[in-house]
Amino acid sequence: MTPLLELRGVEKSFGAVQVLRGVDLSVQSGRVTALVGDNGAGKSTLVKGMAGIHLFDAGDYLFEGEPVKVTSPKDAAALGIEVVYQDLALCDNLDVVHNMFLGREMKRLRLVDEDTMEQRARETLDGLSVRTLKSVRTPVASLSGGQRQTVAIARAVLWNSKLVILDEPTAALGVAQTEQVLRLVRRLADRGLGVLLISHNLNDVFEVADDIAVLYLGAMVGQFEVASTTRERVVQAITTGVGPEGGAA
Amino acid sequence: MSLDTDDPTVASVPDPEPDNSLGGIFRAYLAKLRGGEVGSLPAVLGLIALVVVFSTLRPEQFTNSFNFANLIGQSAGVTVLAMGLVFVLLLGEIDLSAGFAGGACAGVLGVFLTRQEWPLVPALLAALLTGAVIGLLIGLLVARLGIPSFVVTLAAFLGLQGVLLTMIGEGGTIPYRNDFINGLNNANLPLWLGWALGIMCIVGYAASTYVTDARRRAKNLTVQPILLWALKTGLLTAVVLAVVGYLSVERSRNPALTSLKGVPVSLVVIVGLLIVLTFMLARTAWGRHVYAVGGNAEAARRAGINVFRVRLSCFILCSTMAAVAGIMIASRTNSVNPNTGGETTLLYAVGAAVIGGTSLFGGKGRVIDAVIGGTVVAVIDNGMGLLDQPQGTVWMVTGLVLLVAASVDALSRRRASATGHV
Numbered sequence: 001m002t003p004l005l006e007l008r009g010v011e012k013s014f015g016a017v018q019v020l021r022g023v024d025l026s027v028q029s030g031r032v033t034a035l036v037g038d039n040g041a042g043k044s045t046l047v048k049g050m051a052g053i054h055l056f057d058a059g060d061y062l063f064e065g066e067p068v069k070v071t072s073p074k075d076a077a078a079l080g081i082e083v084v085y086q087d088l089a090l091c092d093n094l095d096v097v098h099n100m101f102l103g104r105e106m107k108r109l110r111l112v113d114e115d116t117m118e119q120r121a122r123e124t125l126d127g128l129s130v131r132t133l134k135s136v137r138t139p140v141a142s143l144s145g146g147q148r149q150t151v152a153i154a155r156a157v158l159w160n161s162k163l164v165i166l167d168e169p170t171a172a173l174g175v176a177q178t179e180q181v182l183r184l185v186r187r188l189a190d191r192g193l194g195v196l197l198i199s200h201n202l203n204d205v206f207e208v209a210d211d212i213a214v215l216y217l218g219a220m221v222g223q224f225e226v227a228s229t230t231r232e233r234v235v236q237a238i239t240t241g242v243g244p245e246g247g248a249a
Numbered sequence: 250m251s252l253d254t255d256d257p258t259v260a261s262v263p264d265p266e267p268d269n270s271l272g273g274i275f276r277a278y279l280a281k282l283r284g285g286e287v288g289s290l291p292a293v294l295g296l297i298a299l300v301v302v303f304s305t306l307r308p309e310q311f312t313n314s315f316n317f318a319n320l321i322g323q324s325a326g327v328t329v330l331a332m333g334l335v336f337v338l339l340l341g342e343i344d345l346s347a348g349f350a351g352g353a354c355a356g357v358l359g360v361f362l363t364r365q366e367w368p369l370v371p372a373l374l375a376a377l378l379t380g381a382v383i384g385l386l387i388g389l390l391v392a393r394l395g396i397p398s399f400v401v402t403l404a405a406f407l408g409l410q411g412v413l414l415t416m417i418g419e420g421g422t423i424p425y426r427n428d429f430i431n432g433l434n435n436a437n438l439p440l441w442l443g444w445a446l447g448i449m450c451i452v453g454y455a456a457s458t459y460v461t462d463a464r465r466r467a468k469n470l471t472v473q474p475i476l477l478w479a480l481k482t483g484l485l486t487a488v489v490l491a492v493v494g495y496l497s498v499e500r501s502r503n504p505a506l507t508s509l510k511g512v513p514v515s516l517v518v519i520v521g522l523l524i525v526l527t528f529m530l531a532r533t534a535w536g537r538h539v540y541a542v543g544g545n546a547e548a549a550r551r552a553g554i555n556v557f558r559v560r561l562s563c564f565i566l567c568s569t570m571a572a573v574a575g576i577m578i579a580s581r582t583n584s585v586n587p588n589t590g591g592e593t594t595l596l597y598a599v600g601a602a603v604i605g606g607t608s609l610f611g612g613k614g615r616v617i618d619a620v621i622g623g624t625v626v627a628v629i630d631n632g633m634g635l636l637d638q639p640q641g642t643v644w645m646v647t648g649l650v651l652l653v654a655a656s657v658d659a660l661s662r663r664r665a666s667a668t669g670h671v
Contacts, residue, residue, distance in 0.1 A: 072553065091612070092612075093612040094540060110533070
């Protein structure tokens with residue numbers, strides 16, 4: 001099966017510092033692929049490259065088997081790639097609907113079409129079985145961390161996106177809310193989307209992911225299948241860069 | 250990897266049945282206030298208190314219809330200036346130059362209209378264009394080069410003051426000899442037109458909000474209770490009828506000589522701008538983007554909003570509105586002088602926006618805040634004058650009121666962040 005997204009030999013340097021050295025990565029539709037690695041392994045740079053914020057210096061970027069050029073966040077969005085950043089990038093002073101449609105407001109007669117936006121926001125949230133939001137007209141500032149994360153994720157799937165990249169979605173959450181967000185992540189994959197989950201937390205990763213890609217000092221150690229690996233091997237890969245015996249993707 | 254759609258960790262709260270009774274509406278409003286969303290309430294309460302105080306102390310002079318119309322004319326310039334400033338304040342920026350930008354534009358109008366004897370329309374367009382260009386330059390310096398708006402507009406404040414002085418000459422004035430321009434802040438509408446416009450406002454508001462609410466109710470979207478709609482419409486009706494009625498009374502001291510009655514043209518200018526600007530801010534994508542940039546510029550940028558263009562457009566709009574304000578101020582005295590738009594004009598305008606409830610921190614504010622705040626400032630100025638208070642006292646009191654308003658803003662923000670509202 002052709003991977004939804006595939007990177008081959010991707011490189012990126014900032015001045016003299018080489019951050020990514022020939023990274024390969026593949027993400028399948030309907031699966032949660034976790035991207036793990038220690039601080040400074042290059043996770044953020046890799047994600048920013050995929051999102052079109054940085055340009056890769058070298059390497060191939062394939063989406064649905066086709067080579068693509070992603071030079072701006074708009075290109076990524078046009079392909080169906082949505083990124084949910086760690087700081088969520090929500091406007092606290094706007095309500096849930098306006099945040100979900102931020103920058104992509106629906107219009108009728110050149111005016112903002114509040115009715116359709118509110119309906120679609122609700123449908124999307126219902127489709128994700130989100131029941132924790134009382135009203136889609138509440139300002140985002142009054143929501144809890146988990147609810148804010150939910151809004152950010154719902155925003156990412158609103159546009160029939162094919163790949164959702166989540167940057168540390170549970171980093172600032174408590175136990176119950178982490179659980180709630182992980183369920184949502186799982187639901188995205190079960191709906192057929194490709195999910196790339198960046199995380200530090202191996203508990204989360206093993207709970208929700210199907211594949212684990214490990215970055216070590218800017219190089220891809222390998223992609224492990226969760227079903228056929230152990231936590232020890234993954235930890236070893238993260239800390240020492242030793243690949244999986246026979247488990248490499 | 251459980252995938253039960255049931256979420257035991259979070260109790261699924263069904264939408265609480267909204268309480269549509271009078272008590273329910275009141276409780277919902279109280280809850281909003283307690284959450285820190287005070288809006289214009291402090292300004293409205295302050296305005297009522299001020300009117301009561303001045304009416305008690307100077308019942309003859311303060312409440313008569315002559316003074317009421319006078320008040321509108323006095324406040325028109327500051328109010329229009331404040332309306333433009335709201336857009337810059339929404340971004341969390343400031344425009345200190347708006348007062349003299351208005352003065353300079355009024356000067357340009359005077360130069361072309363009186364000295365060069367241009368026809369009205371091109372002269373007026375030249376003045377408005379001057380405002381837009383000033384805003385464009387400020388906006389470019391702030392949004393492109395990233396110089397703090399405080400510094401850029403401080404420089405523009407000094408520079409434009411010089412431009413105005415050079416244009417007009419030390420101690421000089423340029424008179425306006427155009428009935429339309431002078432009428433902007435002096436003339437009154439015929440009685441029938443005042444009533445017609447007033448009733449159009451009421452019917453327009455009532456009908457448009459009712460149709461919107463009915464459509465949203467049919468689609469099962471969030472909607473205000475119909476009782477709340479009735480309350481708002483009733484309140485608007487009462488205010489409009491009272492204002493138009495009072496302004497339709499003969500207010501000349503010597504009616505046989507000159508008759509003075511009808512809604513001032515300046516009020517029509519204010520209300521017209523209020524409607525247009527509110528519509529732009531609330532109903533267009535650009536308006537949403539202004540709030541988004543003011544709330545979280547980085548989030549707006551990542552969402553694909555052209556932050557630079559939004560910033561630039563707000564500065565252009567602010568300075569163009571300043572041009573209108575400058576013309577309103579000059580129209581009041583039928584002339585422009587090196588001090589037009591100077592002195593306290595800008596400070597009153599910023600004060601007006603903040604008193605009305607627009608936040609200096611950005612992301613929060615409405616155009617009507619400028620009108621409410623402008624009225625508060627004008628009432629203080631006018632009322633204290635009638636009490637024969639020296640100018641020093643007037644300024645001290647105005648300063649105090651502004652301080653109270655800024656404290657309300659800061660406190661409500663703290664309250665809001667504590668309760669999680671904005």
